[in-house]
Amino acid sequence: xxxxxxxxxxxxxxxxxxxxxxxxxxxxxxxxxxxxxxxxxxxxxxxxxxxxxxxxxxxxxxxxxxxxxxxxxxxxxxxxxxxxxxxxxxxxxxxxxxxxxxxxxxxxxxxxxxxxxxxxxxxxxxxxxxxxxxxxxxxxxxxxxxxxxxxxxxxxxxxxxxxxxxxxxxxxxxxxxxxxxxxxxxxxxxxxxxxxxxxxxxxxxxxxxxxxxxxxxxxxxxxxxxxxxxxxxxxxxxxxxxxxxxxxxxxxxxxxxxxxxxxxxxxxxxxxxxxxxxxxxxxxxxxxxxxxxxxxxxxxxxxxxxxxxxxxxxxxxxxxxxxxxxxxxxx
Numbered sequence: 001x002x003x004x005x006x007x008x009x010x011x012x013x014x015x016x017x018x019x020x021x022x023x024x025x026x027x028x029x030x031x032x033x034x035x036x037x038x039x040x041x042x043x044x045x046x047x048x049x050x051x052x053x054x055x056x057x058x059x060x061x062x063x064x065x066x067x068x069x070x071x072x073x074x075x076x077x078x079x080x081x082x083x084x085x086x087x088x089x090x091x092x093x094x095x096x097x098x099x100x101x102x103x104x105x106x107x108x109x110x111x112x113x114x115x116x117x118x119x120x121x122x123x124x125x126x127x128x129x130x131x132x133x134x135x136x137x138x139x140x141x142x143x144x145x146x147x148x149x150x151x152x153x154x155x156x157x158x159x160x161x162x163x164x165x166x167x168x169x170x171x172x173x174x175x176x177x178x179x180x181x182x183x184x185x186x187x188x189x190x191x192x193x194x195x196x197x198x199x200x201x202x203x204x205x206x207x208x209x210x211x212x213x214x215x216x217x218x219x220x221x222x223x224x225x226x227x228x229x230x231x232x233x234x235x236x237x238x239x240x241x242x243x244x245x246x247x248x249x250x251x252x253x254x255x256x257x258x259x260x261x262x263x264x265x266x267x268x269x270x271x272x273x274x275x276x277x278x279x280x281x282x283x284x285x286x287x288x289x290x291x292x293x294x295x296x297x298x299x300x301x302x303x304x305x306x307x308x309x310x311x312x313x314x315x316x317x318x319x320x321x322x323x324x325x326x327x328x329x330x331x
Contacts, residue, residue: 028072028113030110030113032066032173038061038062039060040060042057044194045194047192056089057089058088058094059088060084062083062084062107063085074120075120081106114140114170128145129145139168139170139177140168143164144163160184161185162182162183163181164180169198177198179195203237203285209288210234213233215231218294219298221298222272222297225270227268229267230264234263239283240282240283242256242281244278272297274295277294278290279292
């Protein structure tokens with residue numbers, strides 16, 4: 001088995017070479033979404049036979065000036081390259097590792113027309129099993145695998161298959177995630193893996209819905225309330241906002257600032273009737289959670305009727321007791 005160090009570098013280069021930079025053309029709505037002075041932080045992990053890098057933070061920025069985006073772009077290979085400055089968090093230059101980025105991977109793509117990017121990439125890159133990621137409001141990406149991929153002098157070693165996934169942050173076009181896995185084609189045993197994840201984007205990648213408690217339903221008689229309220233205590237890593245509806249009509253809304261925050265709605269002093277109070281909490285990525293509490297307010301008339309029934313029942317008991325006592329005295 002060849003050393004995974006060579007294998008991983010080869011597969012990393014081959015994959016990255018497959019994602020050249022996007023060309024911006026004004027008539028297609030493309031433009032660069034970043035400045036050369038913008039610095040981005042990534043976490044790199046590289047594992048294979050003879051090589052191990054775990055949770056190594058690296059910093060990347062683009063060299064000035066940025067290349068001009070062509071007015072007409074119909075081939076992925078026409079996307080202009082943007083040179084990079086890359087170094088470890090301690091300030092040390094990446095050295096040989098920079099080859100993985102500068103000569104291969106496109107860290108940046110023009111923003112403004114991701115549909116065009118999808119069309120160009122899928123029609124001009126010769127790889128197996130190419131698939132675009134599902135539509136996402138924040139990220140654009142793709143995956144593919146190949147056992148005989150070639151790009152210039154770079155090729156996948158015979159007997160191995162690489163699986164690739166790449167995505168970019170739509171807001172600025174900069175790389176957000178990159179992974180390459182190398183497998184023995186015969187045994188399908190993983191021989192090497194490299195991942196690169198941009199830091200600071202967790203709130204956009206969040207797919208978990210907020211956690212929300214479910215207060216009990218409330219009931220009381222009209223005019224007899226004593227400070228009844230509904231208190232919700234939602235929880236989420238990236239809270240954003242809340243809105244409360246009363247019988248389908250917006251009642252209150254506001255910022256949801258932290259997971260320790262409670263949201264309280266007073267429901268005392270209502271007229272007789274049935275009410276439903278529904279809360280909708282949303283996090284930064286648009287995930288939502290809802291809960292509904294029913295409030296039942298009974299009229300005073302119902303209360304009077306109930307009290308009369310109790311009074312009459314009590315009077316009946318008194319009459320029975322008095323009658324029984326009278327009979328006992330006579331006997």
